[in-house]
Amino acid sequence: MREVIVIGGGVVGLASAWWLLEAGFGVTLLEAGATLGAGASFRNGGQLSYRYVAPFADAGVPLKALRWLLQKDGPLRFRLEADRRQWRWLAQFLAHCNAGTHRRTTARLLQLGELSRAAMGRLDGILPKDEFAWREAGKLVVYRSPTAFAAAARAAAGGEVLSAAECVAREPALAAARPVLAGGVFNQGEAVADCHAFCVGLGQRLRAHPRFRGVVRGDARRFVLESGKLRWLDTSAGMLAADDFVLAAGIRSRTLAATAGIYLPLYPLKGYSLSAPVRPGDVAPDISVTDFERKVLYARIGEQLRVAAMVDMVGEDASLDAGRIAGLLRQARAVMPQAADYGQVSAWAGLRPATPSSAPIIGATPLSKLWLNVGHGPLGFTFACGSASILAAVMRGEAPPISLEGLGLQL
Numbered sequence: 001m002r003e004v005i006v007i008g009g010g011v012v013g014l015a016s017a018w019w020l021l022e023a024g025f026g027v028t029l030l031e032a033g034a035t036l037g038a039g040a041s042f043r044n045g046g047q048l049s050y051r052y053v054a055p056f057a058d059a060g061v062p063l064k065a066l067r068w069l070l071q072k073d074g075p076l077r078f079r080l081e082a083d084r085r086q087w088r089w090l091a092q093f094l095a096h097c098n099a100g101t102h103r104r105t106t107a108r109l110l111q112l113g114e115l116s117r118a119a120m121g122r123l124d125g126i127l128p129k130d131e132f133a134w135r136e137a138g139k140l141v142v143y144r145s146p147t148a149f150a151a152a153a154r155a156a157a158g159g160e161v162l163s164a165a166e167c168v169a170r171e172p173a174l175a176a177a178r179p180v181l182a183g184g185v186f187n188q189g190e191a192v193a194d195c196h197a198f199c200v201g202l203g204q205r206l207r208a209h210p211r212f213r214g215v216v217r218g219d220a221r222r223f224v225l226e227s228g229k230l231r232w233l234d235t236s237a238g239m240l241a242a243d244d245f246v247l248a249a250g251i252r253s254r255t256l257a258a259t260a261g262i263y264l265p266l267y268p269l270k271g272y273s274l275s276a277p278v279r280p281g282d283v284a285p286d287i288s289v290t291d292f293e294r295k296v297l298y299a300r301i302g303e304q305l306r307v308a309a310m311v312d313m314v315g316e317d318a319s320l321d322a323g324r325i326a327g328l329l330r331q332a333r334a335v336m337p338q339a340a341d342y343g344q345v346s347a348w349a350g351l352r353p354a355t356p357s358s359a360p361i362i363g364a365t366p367l368s369k370l371w372l373n374v375g376h377g378p379l380g381f382t383f384a385c386g387s388a389s390i391l392a393a394v395m396r397g398e399a400p401p402i403s404l405e406g407l408g409l410q411l
Contacts, residue, residue: 001026001211004395005233005242007220007256008249009033010041011195011381014202015388016248016373019119021209023392028213028242029206030220030235032252037199040250040380043273043348045297045308047288048120048191048382050113051159052139055105055358056311056377057096073327075295079314085254086315089267092356105357108406109379112360115402116386117189123385126205132197133302139190139288142167142174142181148292149182159185173285173298177335192288192299192306195381216240220249222259223370230260230369244395248373251316251353257372262365262409266375268351270312272324274332275304275348276340283338296331298339305340307332320349352378362387363394363408371395372409 002025006017009031017027033039068074080086096105140162143149153161164181168174174181206212218237223230223245233240247253251268258264278284284305289298296309309328312321325347333342354377355361361375373391376383390400390407 002243003028003213004244004246005030005240006246006248007233008247008253009036009199009203009215010039010248010250011037011199011384012373012376012387013246013248014199014206015384016246016391017206017212018202019388019392020246020395021206021211023396024211025244025395026211026213027206028240029215030218030233030240031215032217032219034217036203036215037196040350040352041195041199042350043275043306044195044271044350044381045273045378046192046195046299046301046306046381047139047297048193049139049379050117050190050382051110051187052141052190052290053106053109053113053379053382055096055102055109056354057093057105057357058102059097059099061097062094073331075310077310077312077314077324081315083315086267086313089265089356092265096357101357105359105406108359111402112383112386112407115389116383119385119389127198127201129193131201132194134191134193135300136189136191137287138186138188139290140167140171140184140186141290141292142177142184144180144182144291144293146182149184152185152292153183156185159187161185171285171287171289173283173336173339174289175283176337186287190288192301193381194301198381220252220256223256225260225367230367242369244369244371246371246373246391250374251351253353253372253374260367260370262367262370264361264372264374265355265410266353267313268316269354269377270310270314270318270349270351271308271378272310272321272328273306273308273348274325274328274345275306276342276345278303278305278340282340283336284340285336291331291335294331296328296335298332298336305336316351318349318351320347352380354378357406359406360387361407361409362390363404365409366411
């Protein structure tokens with residue numbers, strides 16, 4: 001039996017560990033944090049957007065980004081770093097900002113989304129959905145600009161196109177925003193859930209699996225190579241050996257991969273979220289809602305309203321920015337003033353490891369014992385199960401369930 005060490009105990013690492021166990025591998029999980037799912041998986045937006053997977057890189061985005069930078073509560077903040085990795089990533093991102101590349105990447109991500117939906121369904125008998133507040137209420141993307149709404153309506157591809165009045169009728173929590181809405185597009189089948197609770201539940205199932213060797217608490221420092229071959233993983237818990245290593249450690253993956261001579265085109269897109277309790281009488285959204293121009297997501301997760309937004313390109317800084325939190329709270333109060341108790345809100349920030357194309361990197365590396373499952377950006381929860389099923393297949397030497405074109409490491 002091949003023994004594998006999975007590096008990273010977030011939603012992608014945990015899903016990777018489970019699918020590898022089910023594929024016949026022995027698995028040890030290495031996690032630096034005190035608990036599983038405590039990084040970018042902790043309080044993310046919670047939306048499982050299998051069909052709404054538009055890559056960030058697109059034609060027109062560079063000009064939009066300049067406008068966003070000038071907005072007080074705009075969705076983007078940028079801080080110049082003395083780090084060549086930032087500039088290299090930006091150059092690659094700009095190369096992807098064209099309609100043809102966007103179209104091809106979207107097609108790949110839609111395939112991965114459908115695979116992930118099916119893979120999540122295979123967990124039903126193992127991890128009941130009520131353990132992580134799963135609701136399949138659909139997703140409504142609302143538009144403020146008539147021009148943006150008209151373009152979205154033309155590209156709806158099976159989505160239901162709604163007028164502003166119909167948006168409010170479908171989701172009454174949007175009543176206060178009615179005067180600024182041009183319309184929306186609703187898609188059935190999209191879901192929301194508590195990603196952290198999913199991680200906790202899947203971690204419990206891992207511990208009960210007969211081929212699971214346990215969780216090692218420690219920080220991965222570097223890969224140790226001898227004669228060009230990967231031999232060890234140096235960690236704060238000691239030197240670890242295995243037949244294979246899977247790197248799924250979020251943004252920390254890029255630094256660790258560099259110790260093995262591998263460049264990963266990852267950058268931490270910092271996002272924020274608010275969680276506020278929903279009281280009896282509050283008008284919280286039943287549907288998952290995305291405010292397209294503001295890039296703000298609203299979802300009811302259990303008895304909490306989750307509001308998530310923003311991309312801060314400020315390096316590996318996960319601290320809470322009081323101004324950004326205040327801005328997000330202002331927007332939530334304006335769009336859904338009666339949705340939750342905003343006086344009891346709790347804030348969170350996390351680093352989402354994104355590739356320039358928005359497509360994750362799954363599969364082999366130039367080192368025969370090192371495998372990747374990284375770069376999922378804001379869609380880690382959405383893609384975790386699908387990318388884990390791909391990883392398990394290729395590590396067994398089988399054909400992947402979907403093409404890996406555009407999903408592998410580009411050398």
